[in-house]
Amino acid sequence: MSSNLPPLARAKYQEYLDAGALEERIKKLEEFLSLVPKHKATEKIVALNKSRLAKMKREFEDRKQKQKTTQKIISPFSIKKEGIQVILISNFQTPGVGKTSLLNYLTGAAEDKIGKFTALPEIGIYQYQKIRFQIVEMPSIMEGASDGVGNGKEILSQLRAADLLCFCIDLSRNIEEQMDLLVYELSRADIRINQSPPPLTIEKTGANKIQVLYLTKEAKDINRMEELTEEIKEVVYANGVRNGIIKIYGEITLDNIIDVLTPSVVYKKVIILGTKGDLSHTQEVFENLKKSYTDKFPIILGTSFQKENFPKEFGEIILKFLKKIRIYTMSGGIVAQQPLIMDLSVNLSVRVKDVAIKIHRSFYESFDHAIVIREGERQKRKKVGLDYILKDNDIVEIHIT
Numbered sequence: 001m002s003s004n005l006p007p008l009a010r011a012k013y014q015e016y017l018d019a020g021a022l023e024e025r026i027k028k029l030e031e032f033l034s035l036v037p038k039h040k041a042t043e044k045i046v047a048l049n050k051s052r053l054a055k056m057k058r059e060f061e062d063r064k065q066k067q068k069t070t071q072k073i074i075s076p077f078s079i080k081k082e083g084i085q086v087i088l089i090s091n092f093q094t095p096g097v098g099k100t101s102l103l104n105y106l107t108g109a110a111e112d113k114i115g116k117f118t119a120l121p122e123i124g125i126y127q128y129q130k131i132r133f134q135i136v137e138m139p140s141i142m143e144g145a146s147d148g149v150g151n152g153k154e155i156l157s158q159l160r161a162a163d164l165l166c167f168c169i170d171l172s173r174n175i176e177e178q179m180d181l182l183v184y185e186l187s188r189a190d191i192r193i194n195q196s197p198p199p200l201t202i203e204k205t206g207a208n209k210i211q212v213l214y215l216t217k218e219a220k221d222i223n224r225m226e227e228l229t230e231e232i233k234e235v236v237y238a239n240g241v242r243n244g245i246i247k248i249y250g251e252i253t254l255d256n257i258i259d260v261l262t263p264s265v266v267y268k269k270v271i272i273l274g275t276k277g278d279l280s281h282t283q284e285v286f287e288n289l290k291k292s293y294t295d296k297f298p299i300i301l302g303t304s305f306q307k308e309n310f311p312k313e314f315g316e317i318i319l320k321f322l323k324k325i326r327i328y329t330m331s332g333g334i335v336a337q338q339p340l341i342m343d344l345s346v347n348l349s350v351r352v353k354d355v356a357i358k359i360h361r362s363f364y365e366s367f368d369h370a371i372v373i374r375e376g377e378r379q380k381r382k383k384v385g386l387d388y389i390l391k392d393n394d395i396v397e398i399h400i401t
């Protein structure tokens with residue numbers, strides 16, 4: 001153990017080494033990590049032990065899963081997804097931030113529940129241009145939620161399945177306290193906020209060694225590459241991987257490696273909604289909220305349900321942020337009322353091919369050509385092939401042979 005560590009951390013490490021049961025070992029190692037100061041000299045120790053921790057947690061989850069398979073009960077916190085799922089969440093220590101008010105404003109589904117404590121999820125459907133958004137108010141989460149306090153595990157597990165999360169922050173109260181708790185508990189539940197999955201893959205192989213390959217110009221430009229390669233190998237090894245190829249496509253950190261090795265990590269889009277913007281001094285607080293959090297949260301909105309001040313184009317904001325586009329299919333000259341929602345984030349573009357497959361594979365297999373109608377273009381109507389790149393609001397008619 002390095003002499004860079006404070007005595008308390010060293011003592012905790014010893015407790016970890018002495019601990020018997022897996023759960024106890026996990027706990028001690030987590031406590032150890034929280035006691036290690038974060039700087040250059042401790043970076044590697046932290047990464048190595050995080051990797052060990054991830055491995056132990058995986059083993060622990062596997063064991064639990066095996067025990068559970070026989071006794072499956074449906075949790076009241078688990079919501080079946082319908083349309084684009086948007087979850088409203090807040091900090092229990094700041095009650096009544098206005099989630100039910102927001103749910104009711106968008107969906108009309110909770111008039112008589114405003115001002116009452118929400119203990120179980122409330123659901124409503126918000127329609128925006130024929131697109132269905134399922135708005136779910138989750139009970140607020142408290143300190144220790146990620147350890148299961150206050151149904152925390154069930155709530156966080158539903159958050160992991162959502163398309164979008166809205167942190168609802170009361171602007172008339174301490175915003176740091178509210179933000180800190182949400183960010184902390186989500187991070188402990190392996191929910192990464194507004195991050196893309198890291199540009200790397202880890203494949204297990206038969207060969208008895210760990211190989212690290214830098215495959216793009218950006219990856220090759222990483223400075224201190226040799227040192228990093230050694231560190232990556234150690235971290236991967238500590239995670240129990242003895243042979244494999246690590247392919248790197250861009251700039252990465254050791255934490256990214258651990259994330260890829262941790263199957264429970266999910267990447268979620270999160271926006272912040274400041275509420276009660278009608279109360280005094282909230283304008284100033286809202287400005288602070290924006291200033292402190294824009295780096296990590298590109299969308300921060302100020303709202304007031306008292307004054308019915310809320311973006312009319314909320315659906316539009318969500319679609320853009322989630323990189324989703326609308327495609328209207330046409331058949332025999334009749335345009336469908338409801339658009340198909342296509343995901344731009346997967347391949348960075350949506351092609352006629354993707355739409356054909358989404359409608360039905362047979363449209364792709366027997367494809368002949370497609371007609372695309374696009375408003376505002378000089379040539380409004382075009383005959384195109386499978387690889388044609390589509391834009392938001394395009395109308396597409398697929399012809400088969």
Ligand SMILES: Nc1nc2c(ncn2[C@@H]2O[C@H](COP(=O)(O)OP(=O)(O)OP(=O)(O)O)[C@@H](O)[C@H]2O)c(=O)[nH]1
Pocket residue numbers: 090095096097098099100101102113114115116117118119139140275276277278279303304305306307
């Ligand atoms: N001044 C003001 N009060 C609001 C606003 N939005 C909600 N409130 C009030 O805040 C109280 C709590 O609102 P709820 O919508 O029930 O809050 P919640 O977040 O659902 O609360 P929990 O479910 O208990 O977590 C109610 O009395 C609302 O009328 C607002 O924009 N301005």
Ligand SMILES: [Mg+2]
Pocket residue numbers: 099100101116117118137
């Ligand atoms: Mg509520």
